[in-house]
Amino acid sequence: MTIPTRSPSKLERIDASLIAKYKRREITSFELASATGMNASYLRRAIDRDPVQPRPNKGALIAARKAYRLSIAHLDAAEIANMAHVSLRTAQRIKQQAAKLAPTAQNNAPPSDELHRTN
Numbered sequence: 001m002t003i004p005t006r007s008p009s010k011l012e013r014i015d016a017s018l019i020a021k022y023k024r025r026e027i028t029s030f031e032l033a034s035a036t037g038m039n040a041s042y043l044r045r046a047i048d049r050d051p052v053q054p055r056p057n058k059g060a061l062i063a064a065r066k067a068y069r070l071s072i073a074h075l076d077a078a079e080i081a082n083m084a085h086v087s088l089r090t091a092q093r094i095k096q097q098a099a100k101l102a103p104t105a106q107n108n109a110p111p112s113d114e115l116h117r118t119n
Helices: 016-023 029-036 040-046 058-071 077-084 088-108
Strands: none
Touching: 016 029, 029 040, 058 077, 058 088, 077 088
């Protein structure tokens, strides 16, 4: 009596390099499905992947963007729109916000040496 050989499962038929790329998130389940001819939702459920890494702190990103926009606020609105990748109206708002903050920043700035020399 011979023991029947087991046929490979669906996942065993997929190339190991494709599965490795999918696990490293280099390709999506749709790309893997198109390469293998299998259903994308089946592949997502059948292949375990590590959880997605948390994204950077959104508050820090917003603060960095605001600081960058204020640093280029002295330029023309068209240049701000080009450099900050915003619309022209948003560039005008950036200039307005910088104009509101400028007097406050000057009052809080430490005195410069040239203005307060006593000879």
